[in-house]
Amino acid sequence: MEKDKYSKELEVAVRVVHLACALCIRVQEGLVSASGDHVKSKDDDSPVTVADWSVQATVSWLLSDIFGSQNVSIVAEEDTHAISKADSEGFLAAVVNTASVTQLGAPLEDIGYLDPVDGTLGFVRGDQYAVALALIEDGQVVLGVLGCPNYPMKREWLNYQHQYSQTMSALSLRSTDVWEKGCVLYARRGSGKAWVQPLICEDKMLEWPNYARLIQVSSIDDPALATLCEPVEKANSNHSFTAGLAHSVGLRKKPLHVYSMVKYAAIARGDAEIFMKFAKSGYKEKIWDHAAGVVIIEEAGGVVTDAGGCPLDFSRGVYLEGLDRGIIACSGVTLHEKIVGAVYASWDSSNL
Ligand SMILES: Nc1ncnc2c1ncn2[C@@H]1O[C@H](COP(=O)(O)OS(=O)(=O)O)[C@@H](OP(=O)(O)O)[C@H]1O
Numbered sequence: 001m002e003k004d005k006y007s008k009e010l011e012v013a014v015r016v017v018h019l020a021c022a023l024c025i026r027v028q029e030g031l032v033s034a035s036g037d038h039v040k041s042k043d044d045d046s047p048v049t050v051a052d053w054s055v056q057a058t059v060s061w062l063l064s065d066i067f068g069s070q071n072v073s074i075v076a077e078e079d080t081h082a083i084s085k086a087d088s089e090g091f092l093a094a095v096v097n098t099a100s101v102t103q104l105g106a107p108l109e110d111i112g113y114l115d116p117v118d119g120t121l122g123f124v125r126g127d128q129y130a131v132a133l134a135l136i137e138d139g140q141v142v143l144g145v146l147g148c149p150n151y152p153m154k155r156e157w158l159n160y161q162h163q164y165s166q167t168m169s170a171l172s173l174r175s176t177d178v179w180e181k182g183c184v185l186y187a188r189r190g191s192g193k194a195w196v197q198p199l200i201c202e203d204k205m206l207e208w209p210n211y212a213r214l215i216q217v218s219s220i221d222d223p224a225l226a227t228l229c230e231p232v233e234k235a236n237s238n239h240s241f242t243a244g245l246a247h248s249v250g251l252r253k254k255p256l257h258v259y260s261m262v263k264y265a266a267i268a269r270g271d272a273e274i275f276m277k278f279a280k281s282g283y284k285e286k287i288w289d290h291a292a293g294v295v296i297i298e299e300a301g302g303v304v305t306d307a308g309g310c311p312l313d314f315s316r317g318v319y320l321e322g323l324d325r326g327i328i329a330c331s332g333v334t335l336h337e338k339i340v341g342a343v344y345a346s347w348d349s350s351n352l
């Protein structure tokens with residue numbers, strides 16, 4: 001890809017994700033301290049909140065405003081029709097009406113894909129979640145931006161599984177260090193570089209590309225030293241199958257259960273070495289749940305494939321069509337080959 005191609009788009013996307021994160025932080029603080037009907041259920045019974053729709057609307061509106069609505073198409077996760085029916089008045093309706101979201105069925109070239117709040121379960125539980133924005137050109141993810149508002153630069157935070165907000169408030173952290181808050185990761189395909197920035201603080205403007213640091217995957221290739229992260233919910237990924245794989249390749253550490261694409265961020269930042277997801281047979285992975293994370297890991301030096309070792313196919317619509325069994329992301333080829341080999345060795349006896 002030519003050197004500066006998409007540099008303007010990347011800058012805008014990063015700024016927009018910073019804003020979206022600021023919005024999510026406000027909503028999450030409200031959710032954690034209050035009860036009420038802020039959380040609704042989607043058709044598949046997974047939760048959706050005002051943050052999902054507001055981020056979707058804000059991102060779509062900002063991108064159309066900057067690039068012109070003819071030049072930008074956004075396919076976003078949430079079905080705005082659902083909320084129009086459910087909440088025909090007030091703020092939510094206003095949010096929906098301002099969104100210029102192209103829903104499923106849009107043309108597939110040069111499209112921005114948005115997961116406004118990935119890991120909504122983590123979000124409503126006061127834990128990890130991500131805002132994910134990716135640009136796909138001719139079936140290739142060319143830009144990826146991942147906002148991780150609860151993932152500060154210190155790796156230890158990943159370990160406070162399920163208790164992020166409780167731990168934060170118990171410690172009553174009032175640090176002025178920007179790196180103590182969350183982060184935004186981003187990468188452009190072919191640059192060989194991936195970056196992290198601290199989340200902008202309340203009243204500060206983002207001086208592009210202030211504070212950005214290069215990130216790289218971990219150099220650990222000994223399974224005994226490697227850390228695996230996987231989805232929290234057993235319904236989303238088969239924990240006993242991944243435990244068997246982990247055992248057979250010689251992983252020793254307890255796996256980290258982390259909500260959302262923060263798992264991709266952890267691999268790209270070098271805080272963990274392996275991410276695996278084996279959804280139930282019949283579940284079709286959606287591209288916005290992976291696109292941004294894949295390009296960021298790859299540009300940071302890692303490998304992401306399906307369980308057969310093939311690259312994920314972003315060219316066939318909103319689903320990762322043809323995905324072989326599951327997703328495996330690793331910091332390097334040595335670990336990756338071992339895991340893919342272990343899948344081949346154990347699949348037939350796994351009853352999956
Ligand atoms: N049944 C099933 N199997 C596999 N995956 C599913 C399933 N249902 C939903 N999803 C998608 O998984 C996204 C959440 O993935 P996570 O890795 O965050 O899972 S977990 O909450 O940590 O268990 C989640 O993303 P969000 O809806 O953005 O939260 C879904 O797109």
Ligand SMILES: [Mg+2]
Nearest residue numbers: 115118119289
């Ligand atoms: Mg998602």
